[in-house]
Amino acid sequence: MPLEQLILVILLGAMLGAAGQCVRVIAGFKKLHGKAERTGTSVSKLIQLSDLYISLLIGAVAGVLGALLLWEEFLNTDGLQRQTVFTLLGMGYAGSDFIEAFIKKYVPESP
Template identity: 45%
Template structure:
């Protein structure tokens, strides 16, 4: 039980580090809009991602740590990484499975489009057909 508890705490800490990066991206995404950061954050999603990080850390602790009384710093870093990357993998997979039709991966995570000033007002009729412009966060913005 101690091993699972330690893995859960360190995995949740790894996910919390990932959430800090996500909060920075949300702050950047809403900086040019009338939406506040607190309105853009879904607390239940944040708690769910912390729980996912804790589960990933617990599972990793079972395979990484053989002696709970002699834990190396490399094992702690590995558990942090398991919480960070495990939650990222699971949430990325679920956003692709449960995404709204036609929504690019990660778009639904923040749900904030770029400001209108960033898109051209009138397309050039003489220009060749260009690739569609990305109108929101990219796929790596689906962070905690």
């Protein structure tokens, strides 16, 4: 695979992984809305943009890893297959969940 194609595969994986993570973010906003109603505060005060950015970055990394795992899929087909797109979206969703759980378990929180 030429370097240009590799870069496109990595970028596609990052974008689709982040998009898959956005599905989790939407579910998180639903939970946040419920918490805001229970505590009597606004949703905007509960949103941590740094957490959102890190979450999207983790989804992008999961998507890149997924795209690299699907290397053969990209080499053996003409064009992008629908199944590959949904696989990368799912990898962004589930992969970020796995990575975040790993971080919470093995990386100590800063004081």
